[in-house]
Amino acid sequence: MNLVPAPVRVDWTGEVGPLGGDVRTRVDPGLGAEAYRLSTSALGAEIVGGSPAGVFWGRQTLRQLQGPDAFRRAAIEPGPAVVPYLVVEDAPRFGWRGFMLDVARHFLPKDDVLRYVDLLAVHKLNVLHLHLTDDQGWRVQIRRYPRLTEVGAWRRRTRIGWGEPVTWDERPHGGFYTQDDLREIVAYAAERHVTVVPEIDLPGHSQAAIASYPELGNTDVIDTSALEVLGDWLINPNVLAPTEAVLRFYENVLDEVLEIFPSRFVHLGGDECLKDQWRASATAQARVRELGLTGEDELQSWIVRHFDRFLTARGRRLIGWDEITQGGLAEGAAVMCWRWYAGGIAAAEAGHDVVMCPQQEVYLDHVQAAGEDEPVPFGWVHTLEDVYRFEPVPPRLSGTPHAARVIGAQANLWTEVAENRGRVDYQAFPRLAALAEVAWSRLPGPDERDFTDFERRMHAAHYARLDALGVAYRPPTGPLPWQ
Numbered sequence: 001m002n003l004v005p006a007p008v009r010v011d012w013t014g015e016v017g018p019l020g021g022d023v024r025t026r027v028d029p030g031l032g033a034e035a036y037r038l039s040t041s042a043l044g045a046e047i048v049g050g051s052p053a054g055v056f057w058g059r060q061t062l063r064q065l066q067g068p069d070a071f072r073r074a075a076i077e078p079g080p081a082v083v084p085y086l087v088v089e090d091a092p093r094f095g096w097r098g099f100m101l102d103v104a105r106h107f108l109p110k111d112d113v114l115r116y117v118d119l120l121a122v123h124k125l126n127v128l129h130l131h132l133t134d135d136q137g138w139r140v141q142i143r144r145y146p147r148l149t150e151v152g153a154w155r156r157r158t159r160i161g162w163g164e165p166v167t168w169d170e171r172p173h174g175g176f177y178t179q180d181d182l183r184e185i186v187a188y189a190a191e192r193h194v195t196v197v198p199e200i201d202l203p204g205h206s207q208a209a210i211a212s213y214p215e216l217g218n219t220d221v222i223d224t225s226a227l228e229v230l231g232d233w234l235i236n237p238n239v240l241a242p243t244e245a246v247l248r249f250y251e252n253v254l255d256e257v258l259e260i261f262p263s264r265f266v267h268l269g270g271d272e273c274l275k276d277q278w279r280a281s282a283t284a285q286a287r288v289r290e291l292g293l294t295g296e297d298e299l300q301s302w303i304v305r306h307f308d309r310f311l312t313a314r315g316r317r318l319i320g321w322d323e324i325t326q327g328g329l330a331e332g333a334a335v336m337c338w339r340w341y342a343g344g345i346a347a348a349e350a351g352h353d354v355v356m357c358p359q360q361e362v363y364l365d366h367v368q369a370a371g372e373d374e375p376v377p378f379g380w381v382h383t384l385e386d387v388y389r390f391e392p393v394p395p396r397l398s399g400t401p402h403a404a405r406v407i408g409a410q411a412n413l414w415t416e417v418a419e420n421r422g423r424v425d426y427q428a429f430p431r432l433a434a435l436a437e438v439a440w441s442r443l444p445g446p447d448e449r450d451f452t453d454f455e456r457r458m459h460a461a462h463y464a465r466l467d468a469l470g471v472a473y474r475p476p477t478g479p480l481p482w483q
């Protein structure tokens, strides 16, 4: 079979023929929520799903059986596709099969985001995590605070890549999504059983917000009115002030964000918050004393706990990068583990849900081959094979009751060096296909995984599907599309 993701069970009659007239679908709640059973014959296809999502994933498999041309926007061959006559019974391993797209470092127009929803759905990935705010840009319209996009969505210049010496693209860059744009993305994704999880990063990675509203920063330490939306990368010392006024501001922001995004999980960042300004700030230090905290880590934790309660009271759940475990993890929070596995393991053992996306394994902004021919030499080498051998449940959790706390796997694509759709495609594919199979299928352990078979299926079918979809992936051989 040439399926990506690989099915749990396939009974093939050995016959191949035209797919008969109709595709009948029905929901049987007796199956797992996202599970499906697909049967094809000369009489047509039947898809039984445990839910509408299950039916939808069954449709994706049927499309795979129909051949690469089924992935074009319009049919180029008349008549019914030839398919194998078979029964597939399939169900996902994880409920969270995610892809994070950083639209803050480089803005991607709405159409490109919608196209990514389609690409996720083809791969049976069901979470699009949108990194909407960072030092370099604020991309979501907030009616109450218009300067967040009037000022915060634009920067004067941009560092080119990660190279030294630093060079600049002197053209302004920016853009944002209106609330209606985002509602459209959410609705389009929902039709494809993809949940859009918004990320509002705080208290670090907030310079675009501070440049828009200087009172959000540590005004007793630096002149925040002089800050601009950042054009450089790296970790930034300009973080939010830990004051009640800043909490209120972000509550108001979140009120509007929750109206747009129905997703149960809301991502509040929490990564790479440098605490130097808090150390130097009399206001922050007074807050540490007043709350009886041991230091700045607990101050961050206090902010996270505040928003954990805020979101819980509204029927939502907070998820954040694994730094939110520092200083004590908020009661209801889930952890997105990016710095190796330790933070995720500790959180799972303490009973918190965890999504695994370690930068050592699945950071798609990192290069995908050693040598000279990658466009920007950034990060560790993660080949297609490396991503295929990514195991979201680490050995220490495997076989224990805590393993169930790992609710999913995700690949992250930061866009410092992926400045347009072509570059995003190149970084994402084909590695996202490997991640999709890891997140969907119950594969053997990393060392026993049959990468040769995966590669064979890529060559036999999946590269042709990506071609039909117009994805500018990194080809296994030949000239590279970025050149």
Ligand code: TNX
Pocket (backbone or CB within 6 Å): 271, 272, 321, 338, 359, 363, 365, 414, 415, 416
């Ligand atoms: C770390 S991963 C970051 C991002 C960068 C990325 C580059 C994470 C939570 N923070 O801000 O873009 O490294 O790989």
